[in-house]
Amino acid sequence: MYIRINTELLSGLLGLALAAIFWFNIGDLGFLSAVFPNSVLLFLAVVSGLLVLVGLFAGEPVTIDMRGVIPVVFGIALLAIWWLGIRHVGFVTTSVPLFAILALVLKRRQGPLSLRDVITAVVVACVVVGGFFWVFSELLGIRPFRAPFP
Amino acid sequence: MSEIFSTRRTALAGVMAACIVAVPAMAQDFPSRAIEYIIPFNPGGESDVTARLQEPLMEEALGISVNVRHQPGGGGAVAWADFQANAEPDGHEIIGINIPHIVAQPIQRADAGYTTEGFDIITWFHMTPHVVVVREDSPFQTLDDMIEFARENPQSLTVGGSGTFSGNHLEALRLQELTDVQITYIPFTGTGPLPAAILGGHVGAVISNSTLGVEMGDNVRVLAVASEERLETLPDAPTFRELGLDIVGGTYRGVAVPNGTAPEIIEVLADLFTEMNQTLGERQVPMGFQMTDIRGEDAIDLMVRLREQYGDFLN
Amino acid sequence: MDILIAAALAVLQPHMLIIILLGVTAGLFVGALPGLTATMALALMLPFTFTLDALEGLVALGAVYMGTIYGGAFTAILLNTPGTPSSIATTFDGHPMAKQGRALEAISVATIASVVGGVVGVTFLLIAAPPLAQLALKFGPAEMFWVAILGLTLIGSLATGSLLKGLLGGAIGLLIGTIGISPIGGESRFTFGWPPLQAGVSLIVALIGLFVIPELLQMIRRGQASLEPSDTIGNTGFQFMSALRTVLSKPVNLVRSCAIGQVIAVIPGAGGSITSLVAYNEARRWSKTPETFGKGNPEGIVASESSNNVMVAGSMVPLLTLGIPGAPPDAIILGVMLLHGLRPGLDLFTQTGVLANGFIISMGLAALMLAPIGLLGGRLIYRVIIRTPHYFLVPTILIVTILGTYALRNNVIDVAIMLGLGVVGFLIRGLGLHAAPIVLGLILGTIAEQGYVQSVLGGMALDIPQLRLVANPLSQVLIALIVLVIVWAAWPKRFSRKKQG
Structure with missing residues (x-):
């Protein structure tokens, strides 16, 4: 499965959105703290605006290979669950x-x-996770995660 | 102003009293496991090096292992917030604290994530008085020369220091207030870049900790020290008071436990830090540190006094 | 001269050599783990050094430092993951070589380049420390601002494909860098009402997220490892001789990279992450075949690895002569020196010359030891990675990156930031936005901001404070250099060549 998207337009819009989010959350800052982020936001907006223009008038849609979307979604969900856990x-x-x-x-x-594959996977998981956990917490003296269980 | 503070002080005392009543004595179980000693700054700084020196001494005295961990970020605020939210009040988790940071940040930031009162202070174990330092070939022979220059050339005198609303910055503000001159304070990210700033002539003078003055030796001249008496390590440097300015201040470093820790445990730890100061002093006094032992009511008084002195600058 | 001989004798003791050997080995493995930086490795060692005498302690720290910076090259090559920020540029050509089954060759080239870089840095430190230190002092806030801007022009060549997208990536990186407590104003910015964000986004957290996670998601998506096993494993041994020939066949590249490393290393605060990127960029700019860079050209590895190992000794120049830590790990070495009553300065080289020179010589020995330890260790790590089936490799790397990210600041929020940036990084890759310009923006943002704000503050007495930025001669030289770089990049002939590539 393939889709065609205008990457210039999309990345330009992404940049503008990001600039907007940060612009509205800058809060009440003094000159010393505000001058640099303001310059960066301006720079970001200009570059994003140019990208939008390029996308609108000279953009060529790029073909993106969408195969493997399901494994990727699975992977991202796994990362989220991992962190929550x-x-x-x-x-x-x-x-x-x-x-x-x-x-x-x-x-x-x-x-x-x-x-056999299942048993192997579980054993390897125990050894690798336990091993690295031991190396980090005991050998390297990193504080264990603050959570109810190890 | 002072009324508010005295109320707070009473509140603090009240909290302490409540803890004494509420928590049953469990000091006999202490210590029962390894102690976590959290340093809210990057490795290599004064707090870190001190903790690394204390680590083996604590292990020897308590017979358990002590783990020094770093949790830098936000000028210490991230570790302090995490500590107040999550640490167990059983004496097995202790954290390095600094004045003026824990006094200034909660006032100055909208939400620092922690409060000054949220700690039970074990002890302030040492301090580094502030010093005013110029390069050895600087035209300023004395503090008066410097002030005079600043008076004639408003804003032209640049004075470097570590951070904004830090001890260095507050001292610079106080110097301006007392002498009624305008200087330009330039904050740097920590003490590390200050030697380059002063030796490279990027700033006219530096307000920093006594340790810097000692460390840089003959490359610099120390114009004034913000201590009560002259320092042994900087015998030629006059105190601000000798020069007629009432400035006494510095960065204090200490350790704290979360609110609600049994007072017996705090005392065990405080005695230990006092004892360790003897050994540490042999190494640290020649580096420009002043060993202190400010605990209990005195520790809180110190913070209240500083808040009175500097509170106006922070709002 | 007598001092040098006495210093060499003090270091060439069997127990000293064992300390160096152990230090380099330990550093190598720590450096190979993403998230574990040289600074952290040195901090962990501090209590051990208190039990040693001053020279032994410093020698141990120097050896670990050298090993860590070099160890970052392994994961850069094998997993497209810079183990430390100073090996970002090593990924550009190292990983493509690994994908082509030339991983061992890449590791050998990286090793030899590191040894050369390390030895060059030590030599300069021994013979030219005082004048280099004077150079370092010339870089004040205004100069640092222009150095950062000069660094940002690297985006022009780091951006694969569209220049505008490269600039967008750089801007995003700059913006991410502004989250947290502002370095000069001390106020909290862009925390979105959430106190933990006061800590900001650490460069290393972003680095791990943007480089490692997209690679893992890619492997999950394709269901196979991205590395091709090398056919030549075993029969050509370490490929030592051919790698040596590769490195020495382009002497100009080697000399240039070492020189760049030396100059940038002595500028306090610039650090190893920029040195390797600048050296890489110059190697590509001056190459006759710039289009082969990024596709597995060993010259790219030579540039990156030689320059970042020069940095180890190079950053000691301002440290030992002036007490100015040139890079974050140096702060710890300074701490140890002060505890032993050693004050940085020229006295260090005269009054305690045996100690100072012994320390420097030991770093040279550590650099030489990189060759045998690195070639053996590299082969070991390579074998482990290549023989592990991809379905165990992916979760293992994930475990290590999570632990490494957490270990950095003992902060579980950092893990979420790392994973989140990784997912975003993977998604925007499809739009042609790559990790390198974002990370570059993040590195340079803080330097630029400090330089700008401090300069403007310093110019408060002027009518237009901003004029302070262009007042110094060195600033003007840097501005001229920036203009030159931009004109060069925009030259029509080169422009068309880039389009073809």
Whole structure:
């Protein structure tokens, strides 16, 4: 599946949107703090405006390969769940199952999974997650995540 | 103004009293696990190096491991906010605190994420008095020369320091107020860039901590020190008071626990820091530090006094 | 001379050599983990150095520093992930080479370039520290502002494809850099009512997010690893000789990159992340075949890795002579020196000459040790990565990046920022917006802002304070240089060539 989009126009609009979001949230700043962000916002707006113009008058739609959208959406959702889990449940308790699930989903695309694959994935997940957690928290002395479980 | 502060002071005392009543003594269990010692600044600064020196001494005295962790960001505010929101009040999580930061940020920022009163202070263990420093070949032989120049050339004298609404900045404002001259204060990001600014002639003078004056040795001249008496390490530098200006101030560093920690535990820790100061002093006094032991009511008084002195500048 | 010999003898003790060996090895592995910076590695070592004497402590720190900066090259090449900000430019050609099955060659080239860079930096530090230090002092706020603007012109060549999109990326990077407490005004900006954003977006958090996460999502999308295993593994050994020939066959590139590294390193506050980008850019600009850059040209690796290892010793110039930390890790070395009662300055080289020179010589030894340790360690890391099936590699990298990001500031919000920027970075890649200009904007934004605001403040007594920016001769030289670079880039002949490429 392919779609055709005008990347100049889109990126220009993205830049303008970003500039607008920041512009309306700049708040009440003194000269020392405001002068630089104002200049950057102006620069961003000018560049984005130019991109919109180029997109409107000389833009050539670019063909984008949309294959693999479903795995990407899955991947992004996984990242979100991962972070929520680390924050509210625990690093090891979240990472071991998600590690195994991600590994199995990726492996699944090469062929059917056997029970052995599942067991391997879980064991590897335990070893890798536990191993790195140990290295960071014990060896490198990084503070463990603040969450109810490890 | 002072009325508000005295109310706050009473409130603070009240909170402390409430804690004494509310929390059952559990000091006999302390310490029962490793202690987290959080430094809200980047590695390599004075707070960090001090904590690294204290770490092995604490481990030896308490017989448990002590882990120094960094959580820099927002001039310390991020770590302080996280600490007040999440740390357990059982003495196993302690955090480095600094004056004037924890006094100034909550006043000056719309939402710093923490409050000055949200800490139970163990002790302020040392301070570095502010100094005014010029390059060794500067035309300013004395502080008077400098003030005179500033009086004749408003805004022309540039004075570098670390940060805005920091101790350095507030001291510069106070100097302006007392002498009634206009100087231009130029903030730098920390003490690190200040030697370059002064040696490269990018600023006319620097207001910084005593440690910088000691460290830069003969390359600079220290015009005045904001301490009560002259420093052993800078014997030729007069105090502001000798020069007729009532400026005594500096950056204080200390440690705190969250509100609600048992007073017995705070005392155990405070005694330990006092004891460690003996060993630390041998190394740090020659670097320009002044060892202190300001705890309990005195620790709160110190903050209230500073708030009275500098509160007007911050609003 | 006597001092140098005595210093060399003090360092060439068996236990010193073991300290250097251990330090370089430890640094190498720390540097290879994204999120673990040289600054953090040195901070972790501080308590150990208190138990050593002054020279031993400094030697250990110097060795770890050298190892960390070099270790960043591994992940840059193998995973398109700069382990430290100073190896961003190494990804540009290192990773394409790895994709072509030339990973070992790329690692060997990076190693030899690093050794050369490290030794050059140490040599300059030994023979030319005082004059270089005077150069460093010339860079005040106004000059730093122009250095940052000069850096921004790099966007012209970092932008693959449209220049406008490159500028948009740079502007986005500059904007991200303004989040948090403003460096000069001290007020909180763009926190959107959320106190944790006072910490701002750390460069390294953005770097990991924008480089690693899109790569992982790409692997998830395609269902396979992006690395081609090399056929030549095993039979050509370390490819040491051929890599040596590659590095030495373009001596001009090597000399130029080292010179760039040396000059930028002594400018306090510029740091290693810019040195390698500038050196890379110049290598490409002066090459006869600029179109081969970004597609697996070893010259790009040589430029990046030689210049960033020059920086290690180069940034010690202002540190040892003036007490000015040239790069963040130097602040820790300064702390250790002060604790041992050593004051930076020319006295350091005369009164305690054995110690100062011994420290410098030990960094040279550390650089030389990069060769055997790096070639062995690199081969080990390569094998592990290439033999791990992609379905285990992807989640493992994710675990390491999450832990590394958290470790940076013990801040779980940073993990969310990293993942979020990564997803956005992946999506806008489709629009032709790439990570490099964004990261460049983020690096240079703070430098530009500080320089600008401090200069204007310094000019308060003038009628137009902004004139302070152009008052110094060095500022004017830098402005001329910027104009020159822009004119060069816009020259019609080169313009058409770029369009073809």
